[in-house]
Structure formats: C-alpha cells, structure tokens
Amino acid sequence: MYGPFDATYARLSQALAVKLDGAFVSCRNAAMNDRPTTTLDQVARAAGVSPSTVSRILNGTARVSEAKRRSVEEAIAALDYRPNVLAQGLARGRSLTIGVLTQDIASPFYSESLKGIEEALAGTGYAPLFVSGHWDAEEEARKVALLVDRRVDGVIVLTGMIPDDALIATAERVPVAVTGRTLNAPRLIAIDLDHEAGAYAATRYLIDLGHTRIVHLAGVQGHADARARLAGYRRALAEAGIAEDPALIVDGQFNENGGLDAVNALLDHRVSFTAIFAANDQSAVGARLALYRRGLRVPDDVSLVGFDDLPGSLYTTPPLTTVRQPAYELGRLTARVLLHLIDNRPLPALDLPMSLIVRDSAGEPA
Amino acid sequence: MYGPFDATYARLSQALAVKLDGAFVSCRNAAMNDRPTTTLDQVARAAGVSPSTVSRILNGTARVSEAKRRSVEEAIAALDYRPNVLAQGLARGRSLTIGVLTQDIASPFYSESLKGIEEALAGTGYAPLFVSGHWDAEEEARKVALLVDRRVDGVIVLTGMIPDDALIATAERVPVAVTGRTLNAPRLIAIDLDHEAGAYAATRYLIDLGHTRIVHLAGVQGHADARARLAGYRRALAEAGIAEDPALIVDGQFNENGGLDAVNALLDHRVSFTAIFAANDQSAVGARLALYRRGLRVPDDVSLVGFDDLPGSLYTTPPLTTVRQPAYELGRLTARVLLHLIDNRPLPALDLPMSLIVRDSAGEPA
DNA sequence: GCGCAACATGAAAGCGCTTTCAAAATGACC
DNA sequence: GGTCATTTTGAAAGCGCTTTCATGTTGCGC
Numbered sequence: 001m002y003g004p005f006d007a008t009y010a011r012l013s014q015a016l017a018v019k020l021d022g023a024f025v026s027c028r029n030a031a032m033n034d035r036p037t038t039t040l041d042q043v044a045r046a047a048g049v050s051p052s053t054v055s056r057i058l059n060g061t062a063r064v065s066e067a068k069r070r071s072v073e074e075a076i077a078a079l080d081y082r083p084n085v086l087a088q089g090l091a092r093g094r095s096l097t098i099g100v101l102t103q104d105i106a107s108p109f110y111s112e113s114l115k116g117i118e119e120a121l122a123g124t125g126y127a128p129l130f131v132s133g134h135w136d137a138e139e140e141a142r143k144v145a146l147l148v149d150r151r152v153d154g155v156i157v158l159t160g161m162i163p164d165d166a167l168i169a170t171a172e173r174v175p176v177a178v179t180g181r182t183l184n185a186p187r188l189i190a191i192d193l194d195h196e197a198g199a200y201a202a203t204r205y206l207i208d209l210g211h212t213r214i215v216h217l218a219g220v221q222g223h224a225d226a227r228a229r230l231a232g233y234r235r236a237l238a239e240a241g242i243a244e245d246p247a248l249i250v251d252g253q254f255n256e257n258g259g260l261d262a263v264n265a266l267l268d269h270r271v272s273f274t275a276i277f278a279a280n281d282q283s284a285v286g287a288r289l290a291l292y293r294r295g296l297r298v299p300d301d302v303s304l305v306g307f308d309d310l311p312g313s314l315y316t317t318p319p320l321t322t323v324r325q326p327a328y329e330l331g332r333l334t335a336r337v338l339l340h341l342i343d344n345r346p347l348p349a350l351d352l353p354m355s356l357i358v359r360d361s362a363g364e365p366a
Numbered sequence: 367m368y369g370p371f372d373a374t375y376a377r378l379s380q381a382l383a384v385k386l387d388g389a390f391v392s393c394r395n396a397a398m399n400d401r402p403t404t405t406l407d408q409v410a411r412a413a414g415v416s417p418s419t420v421s422r423i424l425n426g427t428a429r430v431s432e433a434k435r436r437s438v439e440e441a442i443a444a445l446d447y448r449p450n451v452l453a454q455g456l457a458r459g460r461s462l463t464i465g466v467l468t469q470d471i472a473s474p475f476y477s478e479s480l481k482g483i484e485e486a487l488a489g490t491g492y493a494p495l496f497v498s499g500h501w502d503a504e505e506e507a508r509k510v511a512l513l514v515d516r517r518v519d520g521v522i523v524l525t526g527m528i529p530d531d532a533l534i535a536t537a538e539r540v541p542v543a544v545t546g547r548t549l550n551a552p553r554l555i556a557i558d559l560d561h562e563a564g565a566y567a568a569t570r571y572l573i574d575l576g577h578t579r580i581v582h583l584a585g586v587q588g589h590a591d592a593r594a595r596l597a598g599y600r601r602a603l604a605e606a607g608i609a610e611d612p613a614l615i616v617d618g619q620f621n622e623n624g625g626l627d628a629v630n631a632l633l634d635h636r637v638s639f640t641a642i643f644a645a646n647d648q649s650a651v652g653a654r655l656a657l658y659r660r661g662l663r664v665p666d667d668v669s670l671v672g673f674d675d676l677p678g679s680l681y682t683t684p685p686l687t688t689v690r691q692p693a694y695e696l697g698r699l700t701a702r703v704l705l706h707l708i709d710n711r712p713l714p715a716l717d718l719p720m721s722l723i724v725r726d727s728a729g730e731p732a
Numbered sequence: 733g734c735g736c737a738a739c740a741t742g743a744a745a746g747c748g749c750t751t752t753c754a755a756a757a758t759g760a761c762c
Numbered sequence: 763g764g765t766c767a768t769t770t771t772g773a774a775a776g777c778g779c780t781t782t783c784a785t786g787t788t789g790c791g792c
Contacts, residue, residue, distance in 0.1 A: 037539070039748055050772040055750060065770065085516045086461055087748035089452050090777050105484055105496075106477040106677070115472045118498060127512065130471075130496050132484060146493065150451045173403070256681045285681045292683040311472070315622045315651045317658040317683050405778055416742040421780060431740065453778035456747050733792100740787070747780085757770070762763105 038079045047075035058083060089151070098338065099147030099155045100130045101140060101162075108282070108310045109327055110158050113179070116331025117156060124339065126153065135220075137161040148173055154338045158331075159225070177338040179330060180225060189341055191334055191350070195225050198323040198354040199232025202277050202305045205321075205356060207240045210364050211275040211303060214242075215266060217252030217259050217287055219279035226254070229279045229307060247271050252283030259286025267294055274302060274365040281306035281313045281322055288316065288361075303362035318360035326352050404445045413441035424449060455517070464704065465513030465521045466496045467506060467528075474676045475646070475693055476524050479545070482697025483522060490705065492519070501586075503527040514539055520704045524697075525591070543704040545696060546590060555707055557700055557716070561591050564689040564720040565598025568643050568671045571687075571722060573606045576730050577641040577669060580608075581632065583618030583625055583653060585645035592620070595645045595673060613637050618649035625652025633660055640668060640731040647672035647679045647688055654682065654727075669728035684726035692718050 040058075044051040049068050056062045057072050064072075075081070089095040100117055102110045117128050129152060133140030140162040147155055148170065155170060159180030170176055171188035183190040206214050216233045219226025230249070237244055248271070250262040259278060266273065267290070278284035284306035291302055298304050298318060306313060309324035329352055340347050406424075410417040415434050422428045423438050430438075441447070455461040466483055468476045483494050495518060499506030506528040513521055514536065521536060525546030536542055537554035549556040572580050582599045585592025596615070603610055614637070616628040625644060632639065633656070644650035650672035657668055664670050664684060672679060675690035696718055706713050 037748095041748075051749080052751080052772060052774095053770090056771090059750080061751085063770075068771085082511075082515050084456075084748050086452055086455050087777090088750075090450075090456050090779090091748075091750040093750095093777070095452055104481070106474075106481045108472075108474065108678075111472040111477055115470070115498075118471055127495065127497070127516070129493065131493070132481075145448070149448050150493070256678075260681070285678070289681050289683055289685070312474075312622075312651070312678055315626070315655050317655055319655070403778095406780095407778075417779080418742060418744095418781080419740090422741090425780085427781085429740070434741085450778050453747090454780075456749090457778075457780040459747070459780095735792095736790085738787100738789080740785105742785080743783090745780105745782080747778105750775105750777085752775080753773090755770105755772080757768100759766105759768080761765085761767100 037084075038081045040081070040083065043072065043075045043079060043081050046079060047072040094153050095151045096125050096127065097150065097152045098126050098128050098335065099144070099150070099152035100128050101133050101143055101147070101155065101157045101160060102130060103133050103135050103158065103160055105130060105132050108312065109280070109308050109325075112311070112327035113158055113331030113334075116328040116333075117335040118331075119328075120332040120335035120339075126339070128156075128335075133160050133162065135161055137163060141166055144170055154342050156334055156338055161222075175338060175341040177334045177341065179334055187341065189337055189347070191330065191337065191352075193325060193330070193352060193354055195228035195354075196232040196235070198307065198325070198356075199229035199277070199279075200236045201232075201354075201356045202307065202323050203233045203236035204240070205358075206275045206277060206303060206305060206362060207236060207242065209275075209303065209362060212242050213245075213248065213273040213275070215248045215250065215263075215271075215273045215276040217262055217276060217278040217283045218249055219252065219254045219283075221251070223254070226279055233277055248273060252279055252287070254280050255282050256286035256289070259283030259288075260290045261286075263287045263290035275304070275362065276302060277305045277307075279307055281308045281310045281320060284313075284320060284322070284361075285316060288320075298361050299363035301366060303365070305362050309357050314359070316361070321359045321362045322357050324355045324357045326354075403450075404447045406447070406449065409438065409441045409445055409447045412445060413438040460519050461517045462491050462493065463516065463518045464492050464494050464701065465510070465516070465518035466494050467499050467509055467513070467521065467523045467526060468496060469499050469501050469524065469526055471496060471498050474648070474678065475674050475691075478677070478693035479524055479697030479700075482694040482699075483701040484697075485694075486698040486701035486705075492705070494522075494701075499526050499528065501527055503529060507532055510536055520708050522700055522704055527588075541704060541707040543700045543707065545700055553707065555703055555713070557696065557703065557718075559691060559696070559718060559720055561594035561720075562598040562601070564673065564691070564722075565595035565643070565645075566602045567598075567720075567722045568673065568689050569599045569602035570606070571724075572641045572643060572669060572671060572728060573602060573608065575641075575669065575728065578608050579611070579614065579639040579641070581614045581616065581629075581637075581639045581642040583628055583642060583644040583649045584615055585618065585620045585649075587617070589620070592645055599643055614639060618645055618653070620646050621648050622652035622655075625649030625654075626656045627652075629653040629656035641728065642668060642670050644670070644672045647674040647676045647686060650679075650686060650688070650727075651682060654686075664727050665729035667732060669731070671728050675723055680725070682727070687725045687728045688723050690721045690723045692720070 040054050041051055044054045049072060053064060053068055054072055057064050057069055102114060121128055131143040133143050140160050154175045157178040164183055167176055167178055168185040171185055176188045178190050180192055181190045182192050218230055252258045252262050276287050278287055284304055288298055288304055291298055296302050306320050306322035309322045313320040313322055337347055406417055406420050410420045419430060419434055420438055423430050423435055468480060487494055497509040499509050506526050520541045523544040530549055533542055533544055534551040537551055542554045544556050546558055547556045548558050584596055618624045618628050642653050644653055650670055654664060654670055657664055662668050672686050672688035675688045679686040679688055703713055
C-alpha cells in the first residue's frame with residue numbers, strides 16, 4: 001500500500017486518488033462599465049458622409065470616391081469600429097453561421113470531422129456553431145431546432161438518430177448536409193461511406209491470414225453503421241465458406257468498456273477464437289485491455305482489427321490495424337458541399353475512400 | 367506480402383492501405399424555394415393583436431389577458447412560428463452566445479472542457495460558439511476578434527498563447543473568463559490549477575517507489591503549464607536530495623510523437639533510467655509505444671506516469687498512472703463563473719483539485 | 733354614479749446594418 | 763455652354779424583434 005503524503009486517500013474504481021490543491025482564482029468584478037460600442041452611424045458622422053457610403057465601403061458594394069474612402073477609413077481606425085455581425089445578419093437575411101449537429105463534442109471520431117468542417121469554413125466568413133445530440137433523437141431534434149432558430153444559413157448533421165423525416169422537414173427551411181445516410185430530398189444532401197465494404201475488407205483480411213474463429217465486437221444496436229459493418233463481416237465469412245457462429249458475435253457497444261466486458265465474457269465462457277474484428281477502434285482498445293489482463297498477446301495469441309482509425313490508434317500497443325474512415329476529409333467535404341448547396345452552385349466531385357490500414361495488431365493464427 | 371484483393375496498394379508511413387470504395391452521395395438540388403419564414407408581425411396579425419402583445423407573451427414580460435394569450439398561442443402553433451434569435455439579440459443588445467476559444471477542437475484534453483462548458487450552458491439559453499486558435503497567438507487574437515464581432519455576451523479562453531494584454535483589452539468590451547493563467551483585471555476572471563503541485567506529487571510518487579533515475583518528458587517550451595510541471599518535478603527531486611541530471615530532461619512536445627522520439631533517443635544514447643514522468647498523457651502514450659518496440663515492459667522494466675488523465679488513459683496497456691486534471695469540471699466551472707460575471711452576481715465558490723490517479727503503469731524499480 | 737389607481741394594450745421608436753430609389757454631381761460630347 | 767448618360771451619394775425604408783410611453787379599460791371606494 002502506498003501512502004507517503006499527509007493527504008487524504010480515496011479508493012476509486014481501480015485507482016487511488018490523492019487530493020492535492022484547489023484552484024487559484026483571480027478576478028476584479030468592476031462596476032459594469034461596458035466600453036460603448038461604436039456604430040456605423042458614428043463612423044459616418046465622424047467621416048462626414050452618410051451611413052450608406054460607409055456600408056458601401058465596408059462591403060465593396062459600389063464605387064466610392066477616393067477622398068471619402070480615405071476619410072471613412074480614418075474614422076474607422078480612429079473609432080476602432082467593428083461591424084456588428086448580428087445586425088448585418090439581420091439586414092442581409094443571412095447569419096454567416098453554419099449549424100453543426102455532432103453527437104458528442106468530445107468524441108475522438110467525430111471531432112476529427114468537426115476539425116474538417118472548421119477548416120473548410122475558415123476564410124469563407126462562415127463560422128460553425130457546434131451542438132451535441134448525444135445519440136438521442138429527441139435531443140438531436142431540439143438542437144437542430146435551436147440552430148434553425150438562430151437562423152443558421154445551413155445545417156450539417158453528423159450521423160445521429162434523428163429521423164430522416166425531421167431532416168427533410170428541416171431542409172424546407174434551410175439547406176442541410178447529412179453524413180452517414182442515404183437520403184434524397186430537396187435542398188438536402190447526404191454523404192455516406194461504404195461501411196459494409198470496409199468491414200468486409202477487414203474480415204477478409206483476417207480470413208486471408210488464416211483465421212476462421214473470428215469474433216465480431218458489434219456496434220450499438222439500431223445504429224446504421226453498426227448494421228453495415230456486421231453485414232460486411234457476414235459477407236466475408238459467407239464468401240469464404242465459413243459458417244457463422246452466433247457465439248462469436250457479441251456486443252461491443254462502440255466504446256472501450258463495451259469491448260472490455262465483451263471480451264471478458266467471451267474468455268469467461270471459454271469461447272475459442274483467434275481473432276477479433278471490432279466495429280470501432282474504441283471497442284478494440286477495450287478488447288485489447290481485456291486480453292492484456294488475461295495475459296493474451298496481440299497479435300501472437302489473438303489478432304485484432306478495428307474500425308475508424310482514430311488518431312490514437314497509431315499509438316496503441318501494438319499499433320492497431322484498422323479500417324480508416326476519412327473523418328476529417330468527410331467533414332471538410334460535407335462543409336464544402338453545403339456551401340455549394342447554399343449558393344446553389346454545382347456540386348463538387350466526391351471521392352472519399354475507406355481503406356484498410358495494416359499495422360501490427362493482426363497476424364497469422366498461432 | 368499481403369494482397370488478396372484486386373485493389374490498389376499504397377505504402378503509407380508504416381501501413382499498407384487498400385483503397386476500397388468511394389462515397390455515396392445523394393441530392394436533389396431543388397430550385398430555391400425557401401419556405402417563407404413567419405414573423406412576429408404575422409402572428410400578431412393572425413391573432414388580431416399588436417406585435418407588442420405577442421412579444422410580451424413570448425417573453426412573459428407583462429401580464430396579458432387570457433383570451434389574447436390563447437389566440438396568440440393558437441396563431442403561433444398554426445403558423446409554426448419561431449422567434450428569430452438574431453433579431454432578438456439585436457433588439458436586446460445580447461446575443462445569448464458565449465464565445466469559446468479552444469486550441470484544437472479535436473484535442474482530447476480540451477474537448478473535455480468544451481463538454482463541461484456545453485453542460486453548464488445547457489438550459490440557460492446561451493449557446494457556445496467554439497473557435498480554435500491552434501496555439502498561435504496571432505490566430506487566437508483573430509478568433510477572439512471574430513467572437514467579439516459576433517457580439518458574444520462573454521468569452522471563455524482555454525489557456526492558449528494570446529498575451530494577457532489582449533485579454534485585458536477584450537475584457538473592456540465583454541466579460542472574459544480564462545483558464546490556465548493568473549491574471550487580475552476588471553470584468554476578467556482567471557481560473558488556474560496547480561500544475562506544479564500535480565507534477566510534484568507524480569514525481570514524489572515515483573521517488574517514494576524507489577526510483578532515482580526519473581526521466582521528465584517535458585512539454586512544449588514556453589508553455590506555462592509545461593514550465594510549472596517541470597518545476598514540480600524539480601522540487602520533488604530536490605526535496606529528496608536527488609541531483610538533477612540534465613540528460614533526463616527531454617522534450618516530449620506534449621504529443622505522442624514527441625514522446626516516442628524522445629524515448630527512442632534516450633534509448634539510442636543508452637541513457638539509463640527506471641521511470642518516466644511525462645508532462646502529459648499523450649507524450650506518455652508515445653513513450654509507452656517506444657518502450658514496447660524495444661521490448662521494455664511497463665511497469666516491470668520502466669515505470670510511467672502521465673499528466674491529464676485523458677479518457678483513453680484508463681484503457682492503455684497497462685492503464686496509465688497519471689495526474690488527473692478535472693478538465694470537464696474546469697470547463698463547467700469556468701462557464702458558470704462567466705455567467706455570474708455577465709449578470710454581475712456574486713461568484714460561486716471554487717474547488718478544483720488535481721489528484722494523482724494510481725493505476726498500473728508504475729511500480730517499484732526492478 | 734364619480735374619481736382615481738391599477739392594469740392591459742397598441743403605436744412608435746429604436747437595435748445596427750443593408751439596399752433601393754431618387755437626387756446630385758460629374759463628365760462626355762456637340 | 764448646354765444636354766444627356768454615367769457615377770457618386772444620401773434619404774429612407776426595411777430586417778424582426780423589444781421596450782418605452784401613452785392611451786384606453788377596468789375595478790374599487792365613496
């Protein structure tokens with residue numbers, strides 16, 4: 001037992017926590033003295049021109065004499081004027097905001113897509129407004145409504161459980177781009193990747209290595225991606241003439257703990273297998289820990305293949321062989337396509353391949 | 367060599383990629399037929415009352431006769447009316463938006479704080495607007511300006527490199543809450559955790575286990591947290607009477623690759639050590655992989671302690687002993703404090719402890 | 733039934749910007 | 763120098779909401 005400090009000890013799940021120090025906080029809560037924000041009218045007055053002229057200069061909407069331009073620019077600099085984007089939005093009928101419904105702002109997978117969206121929007125004047133639905137159809141609908149109420153100029157939905165109908169209805173008000181679905185409606189664009197093919201490739205890879213007893217750590221029931229990946233697994237087995245064993249298809253819940261529990265259960269029941277195909281990297285990581293705890297080596301004793309290629313999967317021990325989903329690129333593309341949809345421009349060409357990334361977690365069976 | 371498919375092969379960094387399938391895209395780009403959005407005026411007309419009355423009912427600003435209330439509510443339902451939040455913001459002078467400057471939307475550490483902010487704001491009417499500064503003072507300043515231009519009602523800054531002055535200047539326009547600094551200014555609140563103490567505890571823990579040759583995988587130079595953690599490491603050594611060996615303090619860059627490279631270099635140079643204290647979990651994970659590649663066991667051959675307690679650190683092999691930073695709670699608290707600052711209410715009590723989470727990656731030296 | 737307070741309601745003036753429309757200024761040309 | 767096309771500019775009307783202010787109602791006590 002460990003205990004050198006004169007501190008309080010607390011037994012956590014499987015961790016001993018030592019409380020250390022509190023937070024340092026500093027603040028001077030001054031009297032409300034909002035620095036008065038300067039408006040376009042003030043700039044106009046200072047420059048001796050009309051508000052319209054200032055607006056025109058700001059937006060380059062029309063030609064303006066050099067003299068006025070200069071005096072307006074001086075006034076802007078002197079007053080440190082910054083246009084009120086809200087007011088602009090109201091006047092123009094566009095908010096320059098793109099609403100993005102993700103499921104969990106901290107999801108290692110979707111946050112890559114958010115990054116792609118951010119990147120695609122950078123420099124366009126649009127700012128993304130991120131909201132999380134937590135895989136709950138109701139909450140997702142509420143969050144989409146929130147976006148619409150804020151008059152976003154477009155909505156991006158990253159997968160989720162919100163029904164197609166709701167998305168179609170939303171598309172009546174504002175252009176929508178959704179990933180992870182196939183869907184056809186006016187002012188709505190759906191971008192999907194071929195999860196079935198990815199899963200097929202992963203499973204086929206294991207089969208080609210010589211495995212026949214392959215566990216599938218399935219994703220969350222009712223989730224479209226989970227279904228597609230299971231289908232790919234099945235197709236690969238069928239094609240190879242390997243009979244499907246229901247005992248090998250277990251629930252991995254798409255998360256670490258699910259993978260951990262599932263593999264523990266498998267091992268407890270003495271189910272025999274030589275490889276695991278996890279429906280996502282997170283459950284693969286959980287599975288890997290369960291194997292580690294039982295002293296099973298990867299890939300020597302058990303081969304492991306994941307799905308997603310999370311940034312961290314390059315650094316697991318051993319680095320994880322997995323199906324790469326181009327999450328970042330998907331986000332970028334989706335945002336780009338949405339902008340095109342908003343401007344009613346022709347849609348750009350699309351090409352987003354899934355790919356099997358072979359690292360060190362799978363090998364031939366012992 | 368592996369190659370069962372009739373597919374293209376490509377040699378990646380350390381991975382063989384098999385290109386699979388393209389994206390499925392569906393869309394019907396209908397003619398622009400924006401469903402006309404209904405306004406408060408229309409509701410008023412439909413209900414046979416004045417706009418003021420509708421507004422009052424919407425906001426509960428004043429008592430209204432039961433009859434009118436009912437007819438307005440019917441009109442709202444019939445027209446499917448939703449208030450325009452932008453217009454409300456303009457009229458009220460408040461946007462109901464909180465700007466949040468993070469560094470990387472996909473950072474596993476900071477996204478926990480974002481989650482906390484989201485949680486704290488849920489149900490308050492405020493929505494967070496997330497922007498990323500990428501640890502670049504210039505970009506951070508630009509992003510903060512963007513937030514101010516959108517007239518956010520408050521700004522949260524998660525650490526970052528933006529100079530204190532810039533924050534103080536921002537605070538003249540809008541309330542600011544910043545983490546990872548100690549700073550005192552009007553309408554600005556700074557919340558910091560004690561990184562030095564956390565690092566001290568981690569190092570002391572290793573020392574108490576019997577280690578004396580302890581590597582410190584330092585964070586990014588010039589980063590305040592990195593400095594504080596190094597200081598804690600040093601204090602623990604000094605207190606224990608262990609002479610500091612400069613060869614043991616190496617640059618881990620706060621990321622996986624940095625940790626990997628640093629430990630590789632150490633091993634290449636045959637520096638002897640029995641433990642590693644990494645300045646964050648990401649570099650610890652990189653270090654762990656480097657050790658794995660060399661056949662060194664954790665914790666049998668080398669003990670490893672991280673910093674942050676990322677969600678994934680519970681599932682590394684072995685689970686990582688680390689200093690827990692309450693990132694989620696920090697986000698929640700910061701948002702809450704900011705709301706108080708905005709409303710000029712007394713600030714809530716604060717208590718955010720760091721704690722050493724003992725898992726399985728550190729033990730007594732061999 | 734009268735006077736006054738209390739209340740419910742509507743008119744209208746913003747919030748800070750854009751944009752249409754028409755007037756004023758400029759310049760080209762004969 | 764006058765005419766007309768072309769540009770530059772400003773006045774004013776919104777965008778969709780809130781909020782002040784004034785008006786019209788109601789209710790109460792006497």
